[in-house]
Amino acid sequence: MHPPLTRPALLAAQVHLRRSVMADGGRSENDELVIEAVARRIVAAFGQGNHWQPDWHRASPWSDNVTQDRAGLMILRRGRTEEKAVRDNGKILIPAHRTWSSRHVQVALPRRGQDFGALAAFAFAKLDGPLEAMLMLYATGDVPRYWPAVERYALACVRSPFASEAVTDAVQRILCGRAAISMDDRARQLGVRATGYRRLTRRIERLMREWLRRAAGQYLAAMG
Numbered sequence: 001m002h003p004p005l006t007r008p009a010l011l012a013a014q015v016h017l018r019r020s021v022m023a024d025g026g027r028s029e030n031d032e033l034v035i036e037a038v039a040r041r042i043v044a045a046f047g048q049g050n051h052w053q054p055d056w057h058r059a060s061p062w063s064d065n066v067t068q069d070r071a072g073l074m075i076l077r078r079g080r081t082e083e084k085a086v087r088d089n090g091k092i093l094i095p096a097h098r099t100w101s102s103r104h105v106q107v108a109l110p111r112r113g114q115d116f117g118a119l120a121a122f123a124f125a126k127l128d129g130p131l132e133a134m135l136m137l138y139a140t141g142d143v144p145r146y147w148p149a150v151e152r153y154a155l156a157c158v159r160s161p162f163a164s165e166a167v168t169d170a171v172q173r174i175l176c177g178r179a180a181i182s183m184d185d186r187a188r189q190l191g192v193r194a195t196g197y198r199r200l201t202r203r204i205e206r207l208m209r210e211w212l213r214r215a216a217g218q219y220l221a222a223m224g
Contacts, residue, residue, distance in 0.1 A: 042136070044118070133149035135211075162200065169183065
């Protein structure tokens, strides 16, 4: 679990971005650091990630210090039994009915509120084309929402009878570290030369990583 991304960490990421020297067909260690820093900031802004490590407060759920400005998770306690369980030969037919007590319950509050600055940065970053969808796909892993746009742009950039398979394998390598099936096995399934399919998949992967690099850089610039 990564630590929360602070302002100094963002500034450090900007320094990494300025000093980044492109290598290995478009990838560098500094690029990866920048992308990871931005991804952590984004998931926190959207209420995901480890910023929701709760602080616990013992209070009434209707007290001002719990309900004001922040959303909390209220944990109720089991109250007294209103109706006993119905049993037949030791087997419970109907479970006991209990009330829930909201007196002096514990309430969990997030360590930080919603990051409106990080959300507003999207408006200033101007992530056109596939950039915003690619960055959000990487940061949140929300495949149903963002993958169709990424796939559409990627397929428009590649002319190959096997572009769809190569695009899928490339994004899996980015998101998961490896594809569900190796490139050689995929080529064997498709009945094509492995060297050609590997070349195609790696070219698409470099393209997507370049989208990520550009999106992360523009987003950090918009953060100021």
